[in-house]
Amino acid sequence: MTHTEMLATMRMAVEKAAVATRAVHAAASIDGVAKDDRSPVTVADWASQAVVAIVLRGSPLAGIPLVGEEEAAALRSPDSADLRARVVGAVSRALGATSEAAVLEAIDDGRAEPAARFLTLDPVDGTKGFLRRQQYAISLALIEHGTVAAGVVGCPNLSADGSDHDRADPIGTFAFAVRGAGAYLSTPAGDTRMQIAEWSPQAAVRACESVESAHSKQDLSAELLADLGAAGTPARLDSQAKYVVVARGGADIYMRLPVKADYREKIWDHAAGALVASEAGARVCDVLGQPLDFGQGRELTRNRGVFAGHPAIVERLIRAYSARVR
DSSP, X not given: OOHHHHHHHHHHHHHHHHHHHHHHHTSSOOOEEEOXXXXXXXXXXXXXXHHHHHHHHTSTTTTSOEEESOOSTGGGSGGGXXXXXXXXXXXXXHHSSOOHHHHHHHHGGGBOOOOSEEEEEEEEEOHHHHHTTSOOEEEEEEEXXXXXXXXXXXXXXXXXXXXXXXXXXXXXXXXXXXXXXOEEEEETTEEEEOOOOOOOTTSOOOEEEOSSGGGSOHHHHHHHHHHTTOOSOOEXXXXXXXXXXXXXXXXXXXXXXXXXXXXXXXXGXXXXXXXXXXXXXXXXXXXXXOOOOOOSSSBOTTOOSEEEEOHHHHHHHHHHHHHHHO
């Protein structure tokens, strides 16, 4: 099976997962539960992971390990009957009537370990953005020998024209790529190839970064942009939607600067988005200029932070960052 054929199944899985997350968004309230690391998880996170796993189980990709962000342990608690019912309801909205046992088993499919070839999933990347009813992403990537071979980034709240990052778009967009074959944006009008924006040293730099200050050193980001002669306020939005915004020319650079010396990024937070951006012409690397290495387990242990954008801007940022933190 070719990567393009695999991608077709991955796209279908993400599109169906978006049906489940939209069903949760339609509720009057969206409840978040704190995990052990204090990050939030919602009904949508669990439902999305279950939908993707169930679609993969019934596809030619069955048998490829799925490394996901969530697990069903908290849902199995006797105190979680209401949460379980809501998760099952969201999954059933996407796939038709599905049993509680099938949903819980599918969620735990994501507990697999990385292998020579595996899939990695962030069922709701940018959960805080989801809770604010703003930007989030469903990100699924195929990794082979440490390299991302195919990826899909579903952005259910991101408008096709990029006109407003703060509101939930009624249609959304889906970006996808196969290594060496370009990056594309799928909209109701059809699939369109994406290309990063042209940029010259005389032009201002349009930047985007995370909404949460805990995810990136935003003060240092401003200093680095000033070093480039492009001081200003970056657009802030959650999730791998930032990679998509860069890939389609809506921003010149995405910066995620390390906030702690020992912190390492999770692979599912970057795999699909990094491929989409790079296939659109962006340079994607860590803050020291090293390529992102997805072959070291569940974390990017050999990398610190991320730059993704126009190659000339990324090169300047690497030099500016090294000069400031050495």
